[in-house]
Amino acid sequence: GQQLNQSPQSMFIQEGEDVSMNCTSSSIFNTWLWYKQDPGEGPVLLIALYKAGELTSNGRLTAQFGITRKDSFLNISASIPSDVGIYFCAGHPSGSARQLTFGSGTQLTVLP
Amino acid sequence: DARVTQTPRDKVTEMGQEVTMRCQPILGHNTVFWYRQTMMQGLELLAYFRNRAPLDDSGMPKDRFSAEMPDATLATLKIQPSEPRDSAVYFCASGLSTRVSSGANVLTFGAGSRLTVL
Numbered sequence: 425g426q427q428l429n430q431s432p433q434s435m436f437i438q439e440g441e442d443v444s445m446n447c448t449s450s451s452i453f454n455t456w457l458w459y460k461q462d463p464g465e466g467p468v469l470l471i472a473l474y475k476a477g478e479l480t481s482n483g484r485l486t487a488q489f490g491i492t493r494k495d496s497f498l499n500i501s502a503s504i505p506s507d508v509g510i511y512f513c514a515g516h517p518s519g520s521a522r523q524l525t526f527g528s529g530t531q532l533t534v535l536p
Numbered sequence: 537d538a539r540v541t542q543t544p545r546d547k548v549t550e551m552g553q554e555v556t557m558r559c560q561p562i563l564g565h566n567t568v569f570w571y572r573q574t575m576m577q578g579l580e581l582l583a584y585f586r587n588r589a590p591l592d593d594s595g596m597p598k599d600r601f602s603a604e605m606p607d608a609t610l611a612t613l614k615i616q617p618s619e620p621r622d623s624a625v626y627f628c629a630s631g632l633s634t635r636v637s638s639g640a641n642v643l644t645f646g647a648g649s650r651l652t653v654l
Contacts, residue, residue: 457642466540466627466645467579512579523569523592524643526579 430513430527437503438535445530446497447513455516456489456496457524462509470511471498493518503534538562540646542628548652554616557649559628560609568611569643570596570603571627579627585611586633618653625650 430447437443447456455474459467471482473489473496480487486499496515500507513527541560549555561568570582583593583603593603600619605611615622629643 459645464647466629466647468645469642472642523581523584528578 428513428515428525428527430530432530433528434531434533436533436535439503439505441503443500443503443507443532444497445511445513445532446495447515447527448495449515449517450494452493452518453496453515454493454518456487457514458485458487458496458498459512459514459526460509461512461529467512500532503532505534505536508532508534538644540628540630540644542626542646542649544649545647546650546652548654549618550654551619552617553653554614555618555622555651555653556615557613557626557628557651559611559613559630559646561611561628561630562644563609565630565632565644567631567633567643568605569629569631570611570613571629571645573625573627573648574623582613582626615651618651620653623651623653 428447428449457472458470460470461467470485471480471487476489476493477491478489484501489496510529510531512529514524516524540562543558566587568585572580572582580595582596584591585605588605600615602614625648627645627648629645631643
């Protein structure tokens, strides 16, 4: 089945630094979503992307739907301690009734 | 805020016991999903309902797992008998979809049920 390759697996950054993570797929996706999961909680939607080339911001977060429809990235600017958590990309494959496929997650640690 | 409610939050049980997890989806949502999260496998889709009908349970071990939606406000995931390898966090998520193959099925997750089978 379709798989999403998410990288990096983990990141340690200093507070104030910018962060970038991405997801790639071997097949085309119709939708790209980015979720954040805090410890002991379920994933919470950050940004949803529906069109190739779409660039969307949510505060300090910016995500793009790759023009090839096979990738997406998430940027976080000026990181703060509450950005700590696991970030998941998720996508809905094209031409399929299958539901959201999730990446393996990026564990972000922000050091003071 | 509308939210997906899951119970129990934590469950510790012994191997062989029956476990039932419950989920109340967001009012008005017509799709319900069950996911399992482990360190090794990440988030795995177990089952998917649309308008209370099961559409995809291919990710679920059929011999011991069962998922149902007795009504629009309740989804259940049952494991009988439970095994240690079932230990994981089980998430319920709901969404609104107008087509089976909709690409815009944004999901809202519950806080999860952490299951430990000894």
